Amino acid sequence: AAAAVLLLAAAEALxxxxxxxxxxxxxxxxxxxxDLCSNCGLCKTDVGIASVTDSCAFIGDGMARAEGLEERVHGRSRAYDASNLDEAYFGVHDEILLARGNVGGAQWTGVATGIALAWLEAGExxxxxxxxxxxxxxxxxxxxxxxxxxxxxxGRRVKPSLCPSLAILDQVRDDASIKRLLFCGVGCSVQALRGINKGDPVKALNLDELYVLGTHCVDNSPTPEAAKKFVSTLPGVGEERxxxxxAYEFMADFRVHARLRGSDEEETVKPAYMTLPPSIGVPSIAPSCFSCFDYTNGLADVVVGYMGAPFDAKRDEMTTAPLMVTVRNERGRRMLDTAVASGRVEILQRGGxxxxxxxxxxxxxxxxxxxxxxxxxxxxLLEPDFVAGNQGAPPFVANILADVIAxxxxxxxxxxxxxxxxxxxxNQLFCDDRMGTRATRHVPSYARAICEPxxxxxxxxxxxPPP
Ligand code: SF4
Ligand code: SF4
Known part of the structure; x- marks a missing residue:
């Protein structure tokens, strides 16, 4: 009996x-x-932390691990070579197109929210x-x-700081009424989700089907406080507003567009990038985002973003401009088609x-x-004596520069x-500095192909060269 108690105690301890x-x-x-943690939320769940060494985008093989999951998720890996880097840039896809949503109060026109709404309302x-x-x-x-x-x-507005999106996974796993789930998130959380249970999150979460709607993501703030500090340096906003x-975005006209709640209706200010004090840049970006190579969210089924959509500074606003949609696989195609059929999303131009x-x-x-x-x-990283200045360019000068550069x-x-x-x-320079030789494991081969030229x-x- 004593041996059995000891064995039980040992088993419990184990x-x-x-x-x-x-x-x-x-x-x-x-x-x-x-401090490279992007607060994706995986480690805040029992079901997720069990897979952290195989899933986290910032430890071990890090961001490079996602390349190995593409075949499982999309049915094939990215196809690219030096003469055609399309899939190195944009990931596995069937098509890239331009679209517009019609969801009021969204960050943009609501393409991502429209797809999510249509998929839920269709009972999928x-x-x-x-x-x-x-x-x-x-x-x-x-x-x-x-x-x-x-x-x-x-979820219709972009959050300007890290979000623990996966922290809800235990709840999903334990809710018997959830068998088909749509997860909406940024690249690092999608990578971690796809990596759970050695690449089989559906089983680990007691699901029958998992759909993933991604957004482009880059340079997120570590905390809401850091994001607030950043916007308070924008001329026309300041601490008081x-x-x-x-909502705010770095736009292709070399200006930050910030939408502000007004007394009657919204107003938008558009200070030129150069008005920002250089010293605000680094503290406004999380270390994880300086280590990120998944701007285009390679493991989502369908992805929405704005970086590749044309922006006419004279005509377009965030709330009217086209958005770029990347359809990666058949699941993503069905989601987009359902949103179009429901009238929540309109396709403006097919891009092949x-x-x-x-x-x-x-x-x-x-x-x-x-x-x-x-x-x-x-x-x-490269200039030992560099100290970022606390003053941006005067608006008059910065506006002229922004117009010329744009x-x-x-x-x-x-x-x-x-x-x-x-x-x-x-980010390659940052990783070389912070990770040393591990950067070779962390940086995906498609990112190295993009940097190579x-x-x-x-x-x-x-x-x-010496002066
Ligand atoms: Fe955990 Fe996510 Fe942070 Fe990695 S990034 S340590 S998986 S919470
Ligand atoms: Fe995650 Fe990359 Fe977005 Fe940062 S930039 S929140 S690491 S996907």
């Missing part, structure tokens, strides 16, 4: 040490990826997970498990594979190199490639 439990400690120190899923905000503006983003239209509408900001039939002008190469050269994080910028899909090139080059420019940046 089970408590081998069954990981959701992390409840302080973020990010208590989390496995430490039992529930939808969106990133909602606890309050308007900069309230802490949190996952919302939606059963109704009103729930889904809580930071709480009135409903690579979006080759969509507007795309200019040549990104030289502006990419200039943008990397001027970037505060790049300077921090006229020389690439447009449409070429603008998307410019933005990807710049962010991946900067700039190898000489980067080398010149690292080792500038």
């Amino acid at each position: 089970s408590t040490t081998t069954t990981p439990r959701a992390i409840t400690g302080a973020w990010p120190q208590a989390f496995p990826a430490k 899923v039992d529930a939808v997970v969106v990133a909602g905000s606890s309050e308007d503006g900069f309230g802490s983003p949190e996952p919302v498990l939606c059963r109704t239209k009103e729930d889904v509408l809580r 930071a709480d009135d900001v409903l 594979v690579g979006g080759r039939e969509l507007p795309s002008t200019g040549d990104r190469r030289s502006i990419t190199v200039k943008t990397v050269q001027g970037d505060s994080m790049v300077k921090t 006229r020389t910028l690439p447009t449409g899909l070429e603008f998307a490639r410019y933005s990807i090139d710049y962010h991946y080059i900067r 700039y190898a000489e420019d980067v080398e010149a940046l690292k080792n500038p």
